[in-house]
Amino acid sequence: MALPCVGDWVRVSYHDAGAHASILDIQPRTSFLRRRRPGGNAEFQMIAANIDVAFIVQSCHFDFNVRRLERYLVMTRDGHIEPVILLTKTDLISPEALEDLLASIRHAGINARVIPISNVSGRGVETVHELIQPGKTYCLLGSSGVGKTTLVNGLIGKSDLATGVVSHTGEGRHTTTRRQLIALENGGLLIDMPGMRELGMLDVSEGLDASFSDVEAYASRCRFANCTHTREPGCAIQAAIAQGALDPAHLQSYQKLRRESEFHGMSHPEKRKKDRAFGKVVRATIKAKGRWHDD
The missing domain is CATH 1.10.40.50 (Probable gtpase engc; domain 3)
Structure with missing residues (x-):
């Protein structure tokens, strides 16, 4: 049996008065997020499963890259996941520069929804919050330091997840070290995960x-x-x-x-x-x- 990943539904058998459980099988996945395993072998690495919407996060300041954005879109659509693009740190650029970034996305033929975000002013955070529906699973994809953890804290209304120091360039340190499933108050589920340096394509x-x-x-x-x-x-x-x-x-x-x-x-x-x-x-x-x- 393949190992489960974050987001999987599994059938278990409890023992030791419920203190421990054994996984019997993994239920069929409705969607998946995977990439080519880093290294020389042409194998899949399953990242997460049963995701309804993937929030692809890019910073307007240091991280913006249309070609990387295209890779994330291929990865999500190959796994039957709806993509939504979040442009963070809009407070670090001018409105004219933001319009140029939005135009470059559309010029590349990308038609996914784009939401500008500022974790400083709170712009766009409520829009994202309204998109999250009870009973559905969402995930955050993006490089390290683009503001994913800060956004999660804004969505859950707490500061439960530690964030790194932000440099003078606007680039934050990577702090999320593992994939984790977070239950939101409205019944939605959110998966936060580390930034991925490699986005290898395999049969997509x-x-x-x-x-x-x-x-x-x-x-x-x-x-x-x-x-x-x-x-x-x-x-x-x-x-x-x-x-x-x-x-x-x-x-x-x-x-x-x-x-x-x-x-x-x-x-x-x-x-x-x-x-x-x-x-x-x-x-x-x-x-x-x-x-x-x-x-």
Whole structure:
């Protein structure tokens, strides 16, 4: 039996007058949050389960990164979790700078809901609180120091969770060291978890299709089914880029994540075959250059 993770429902058998219990089985998961296990092995690491909404937290000040945001969106949508983006520390930037960040998110084709947050003024915290419904499970995803723990304290109305010292740059120290499930007063459940340095992709085709639906829509209009979206005639994606309707960086991110997912999804013999084929191309190129210099 696989080990349970935070958010799992399990069937147990109590003993020692209820002081201890043994897990008999894990109930089927309705959703999941997972990533490729750090290291060389192409294996999943289950992070949490049975989550209804994932709050993806990014700081407006030091942490904002659209490409990382896309990775989080792929991860959540692949696990059948609804994403909501929270932009924290809005008090550290001007209203004009905030509008620029919001525009960059929309320009990247990201259509998830975005809520600006300030843990100093309390802006947006009540909006998040109103989204949390009884009987549903939510989680906070984001890098270390973006204000997740402070936000949790604001949502529970207490200072039960310790927060780190905030530097002059606005970057807080990482203080959450384990995933924990917190019961809120209104009956909602909130999972706080440490910041994840690695967000490796593994077999996330469903999440990619959902997060990059704009790219998929343009690709379906290409003249050729096997279009590489580079120089082929009738490429709808290149036409959209030329017209300013599609961000080329958004396309590059999609292609990178697709290659990463497909590579890590290969079996070991498939990877060795691919590496050998690439090695032959490199050797042939070096040899050809050597002949050209000899001439």
